[in-house]
Amino acid sequence: MTDFFAALGMPVACELDRHQLDANYRQRQAEWHPDRYVSASEAVKLQALRHTSLLNDAYTTLKQPLRRAEHLLELKDSDAAGHSSRKLEPAFLLQQLEQREQLEHLARHRDAAALDVLRQLVDTQWLAQWSEFATEAARQDWCNARLALQKLQFLHKLQEEIRHLEE
Amino acid sequence: MVLFSIAEPGQGRAQQVIRRKRAVGIDLGTTNSLVAVAKEDKVDVIADVHGRRLLPSVVHYAVDSAPVVGDEALNATGGTTISSSKRLMGRGLTDIQYQVPYTLKDSGDGGMVLIDTAAGAVSPVQVAADILKTLAQRAETSLGGELDGVVITVPAYFDEAQRQATRAAARIAGVNVLRLLSEPTAAAVAYGLDKQLEGILIIYDLGGGTFDVSLMRLHNGVFEVLATGGNSALGGDDFDRAIADWICRQATVVVNAAVDYRRLLKLARAAKHALTTGERTPLQWGTWSGEFSRTQLHELIDGYIDATLSACRRVLRDADIALGDITDVVLVGGSTRTPRVQDKVRTFFGREPLCSIDPDEVVALGAALQADVLAGNKYGDAALLLDVIPLSLGIETMGGLLEKIIPRNSTIPLVRAQEFTTFKDGQTVMSLHVYQGERELVSDCRSLARFDLRGIPPMVAGAARVRVTFQVDADGLLEVQAEEVASGVKSSIVVKPSFGLAEQDIAGMIQSYMHSAAADKVRRSLREKQVEAQRHLEALRAALAADGDSLLDAAERQDLQNAMQHLAAAATGEDAALIERLTEQLNNQSRDFAARRMDAGIKAALAGQRLDAVGDNF
Numbered sequence: 001m002t003d004f005f006a007a008l009g010m011p012v013a014c015e016l017d018r019h020q021l022d023a024n025y026r027q028r029q030a031e032w033h034p035d036r037y038v039s040a041s042e043a044v045k046l047q048a049l050r051h052t053s054l055l056n057d058a059y060t061t062l063k064q065p066l067r068r069a070e071h072l073l074e075l076k077d078s079d080a081a082g083h084s085s086r087k088l089e090p091a092f093l094l095q096q097l098e099q100r101e102q103l104e105h106l107a108r109h110r111d112a113a114a115l116d117v118l119r120q121l122v123d124t125q126w127l128a129q130w131s132e133f134a135t136e137a138a139r140q141d142w143c144n145a146r147l148a149l150q151k152l153q154f155l156h157k158l159q160e161e162i163r164h165l166e167e
Numbered sequence: 168m169v170l171f172s173i174a175e176p177g178q179g180r181a182q183q184v185i186r187r188k189r190a191v192g193i194d195l196g197t198t199n200s201l202v203a204v205a206k207e208d209k210v211d212v213i214a215d216v217h218g219r220r221l222l223p224s225v226v227h228y229a230v231d232s233a234p235v236v237g238d239e240a241l242n243a244t245g246g247t248t249i250s251s252s253k254r255l256m257g258r259g260l261t262d263i264q265y266q267v268p269y270t271l272k273d274s275g276d277g278g279m280v281l282i283d284t285a286a287g288a289v290s291p292v293q294v295a296a297d298i299l300k301t302l303a304q305r306a307e308t309s310l311g312g313e314l315d316g317v318v319i320t321v322p323a324y325f326d327e328a329q330r331q332a333t334r335a336a337a338r339i340a341g342v343n344v345l346r347l348l349s350e351p352t353a354a355a356v357a358y359g360l361d362k363q364l365e366g367i368l369i370i371y372d373l374g375g376g377t378f379d380v381s382l383m384r385l386h387n388g389v390f391e392v393l394a395t396g397g398n399s400a401l402g403g404d405d406f407d408r409a410i411a412d413w414i415c416r417q418a419t420v421v422v423n424a425a426v427d428y429r430r431l432l433k434l435a436r437a438a439k440h441a442l443t444t445g446e447r448t449p450l451q452w453g454t455w456s457g458e459f460s461r462t463q464l465h466e467l468i469d470g471y472i473d474a475t476l477s478a479c480r481r482v483l484r485d486a487d488i489a490l491g492d493i494t495d496v497v498l499v500g501g502s503t504r505t506p507r508v509q510d511k512v513r514t515f516f517g518r519e520p521l522c523s524i525d526p527d528e529v530v531a532l533g534a535a536l537q538a539d540v541l542a543g544n545k546y547g548d549a550a551l552l553l554d555v556i557p558l559s560l561g562i563e564t565m566g567g568l569l570e571k572i573i574p575r576n577s578t579i580p581l582v583r584a585q586e587f588t589t590f591k592d593g594q595t596v597m598s599l600h601v602y603q604g605e606r607e608l609v610s611d612c613r614s615l616a617r618f619d620l621r622g623i624p625p626m627v628a629g630a631a632r633v634r635v636t637f638q639v640d641a642d643g644l645l646e647v648q649a650e651e652v653a654s655g656v657k658s659s660i661v662v663k664p665s666f667g668l669a670e671q672d673i674a675g676m677i678q679s680y681m682h683s684a685a686a687d688k689v690r691r692s693l694r695e696k697q698v699e700a701q702r703h704l705e706a707l708r709a710a711l712a713a714d715g716d717s718l719l720d721a722a723e724r725q726d727l728q729n730a731m732q733h734l735a736a737a738a739t740g741e742d743a744a745l746i747e748r749l750t751e752q753l754n755n756q757s758r759d760f761a762a763r764r765m766d767a768g769i770k771a772a773l774a775g776q777r778l779d780a781v782g783d784n785f
Contacts, residue, residue, distance in 0.1 A: 022386075026386060026387065026389045026391070029389065029551065029553060030387075030388075030389055030551050033551055033553070033641070034580060034640065034641040035540065035541060035551060035552065035641055036551070038345075038541055038542070038543050039543050049580045049582075049638075049640055049641070050582065052580050052641075053580050053581050053582040053638075056577070056578045056579070056580070056581050057581070057583070059578075060577070060578075163484075167484075
């Protein structure tokens with residue numbers, strides 16, 4: 001597993017300084033981009049291509065909170081498969097079910113105002129869940145962090161669907 | 168590279184002086200083309216010996232004489248004059264859904280169209296090559312020697328077939344292509360370097376027939392394309408047609424003859440130009456005469472402008488950038504001279520758009536700057552361009568679905584791998600079909616290439632692990648490799664799409680994708696159910712062949728086979744609910760058989776040694 005944090009010179013953490021990330025990415029691209037090696041040997045060109053491709057992958061992953069969180073767990077929670085994955089609590093699943101039904105209802109009635117309210121609600125839930133993930137990750141409680149991440153994934157999916165509907 | 172060794176008197180040490188490479192930027196436009204060069208401290212368009220900067224993209228072909236290009240072609244008589252042939256690049260006869268003032272022919276092999284001329288059939292690639300040759304000669308005369316390389320600009324929305332056609336034209340013209348560069352990106356490079364801009368830039372490029380929009384971040388000489396979008400069938404020509412149709416309605420006439428309609432379009436265009444300064448203009452067509460006002464013009468064209476603004480919105484969303492984050496708006500393309508376009512862009516983005524560099528020249532200037540970098544004339548402090556792929560790339564999976572491996576607007580270069588598996592027991596060949604597009608079904612996307620991975624060791628369905636790797640280099644060229652991980656069997660292909668495979672225009676594809684996402688979902692769900700049903704049937708058939716005789720009696724077997732037949736029949740139909748129900752039913756019905764097989768398996772395993780002995784006897 002390639003450490004994308006290391007590739008971009010960032011500390012392995014769930015919160016990161018976006019300006020630092022952007023600057024590090026640009027600086028490494030400026031150094032490694034194949035356009036810098038137009039008259040180099042094929043081997044060097046290939047090396048440049050591989051490395052900038054890795055930088056692009058790392059940057060895309062780290063700049064999106066959910067994918068960054070997933071990557072963080074992949075790195076830290078190496079024995080994740082060993083843990084029996086805990087089930088999400090029924091209350092959360094029930095809430096997801098209700099919000100999903102609500103979304104379908106709004107989609108049928110094209111109720112933009114109500115959709116906006118729902119979006120704000122889900123965004124708030126996301127933020128709360130994100131800070132829970134951050135706390136668990138800081139405490140290195142990977143089992144709880146994994147649980148929080150699962151919820152984030154649910155909420156992300158819902159956010160995507162709301163966004164799609166808003167278009 | 169040419170190296171001189173100069174021994175300076177009294178210095179005693181040889182010093183190497185490297186000749187500056189002759190590298191130019193070429194804007195190969197639909198209406199006009201031009202060439203520009205970057206010198207030590209400035210970048211400028213190269214004029215011909217008569218001082219003309221623009222070269223009309225027009226070529227005249229006549230019997231027994233060399234093709235004539237540009238202004239001279241416009242005035243030439245006695246042969247065939249070809250204009251706007253850029254729209255035919257990489258297109259098959261079935262793609263051309265509009266009228267052209269010359270006769271088109273099928274090339275016979277389903278490839279790109281041919282244009283009938285006095286000098287025989289000519290391909291659009293040939294026409295582009297003739298224009299490129301003229302521009303290259305102009306540059307060589309001015310720079311005093313053969314060109315080392317060129318950067319040619321293409322619309323951001325050019326797909327692979329159109330890009331390859333452009334590369335082919337350069338090959339024919341004998342020029343070395345350093346890079347194909349998107350037109351809006353080139354414009355951003357020109358503005359970014361000239362005005363020392365920093366921040367987030369949106370480039371709004373409205374030409375005669377196409378609309379391109381790109382969102383870029385400029386920081387410390389790094390130009391990062393964040394997202395690109397547009398519509399390859401929307402432009403200033405639509406304004407003219409709308410005005411022409413309005414005149415017809417007012418005059419209550421129907422204009423059918425092509426020659427009359429062209430005359431009407433000319434009138435419409437003149438009226439549009441008159442309204443850039445005036446409030447109203449008189450119009451006359453046949454016996455009808457009337458007046459055309461700005462209000463009327465706005466009513467006719469607002470819909471088109473709004474369509475360009477939704478494309479802008481989409482690009483912002485793709486890049487996750489808010490309207491307020493934009494620091495500058497750049498206008499490119501002749502149609503941005505229309506005041507209404509400028510007004511609406513200003514209102515939408517809430518800021519005064521930049522148009523200080525000539526919109527006809529800005530693209531060539533940016534291309535020249537990039538050519539200078541790619542030729543190796545600049546080191547260290549040179550601007551770096553991080554480009555994206557405009558359309559998603561993926562492969563076809565079961566049921567004709569597109570599995571996207573690289574989503575659109577991914578920064579290149581990029582290497583990305585994904586694993587796939589076999590569908591049938593003992594499958595030794597996997598067919599890989601590479602597509603480009605945004606839709607869920609491959610039938611709605613553009614086919615780029617196909618190849619087979621052979622020699623996969625026979626395994627049960629789902630056991631083989633085939634890793635498919637997509638590699639897009641800094642030039643945007645795609646290479647696809649497939650490898651069966653366990654055995655190391657490999658196969659690969661460099662994607663060079665055949666010309667004219669296009670069923671639809673790319674931007675059209677994106678648009679229809681936006682409109683039909685819901686319908687696609689339904690179709691996708693149906694395909695998934697069909698695939699699921701086939702998988703069950705396949706597994707059950709294999710199980711029956713292995714253990715059907717020993718574990719089932721005749722009646723049980725007959726029941727199971729009946730249920731399988733029902734499902735197989737339903738799976739060829741379109742009723743998703745029925746397929747789901749029958750799959751479920753078959754599942755229930757075969758549960759007992761599955762349990763017996765498991766028992767038999769456990770018994771065999773418990774028997775230990777004897778299992779191996781039995782195995783040897785098979």
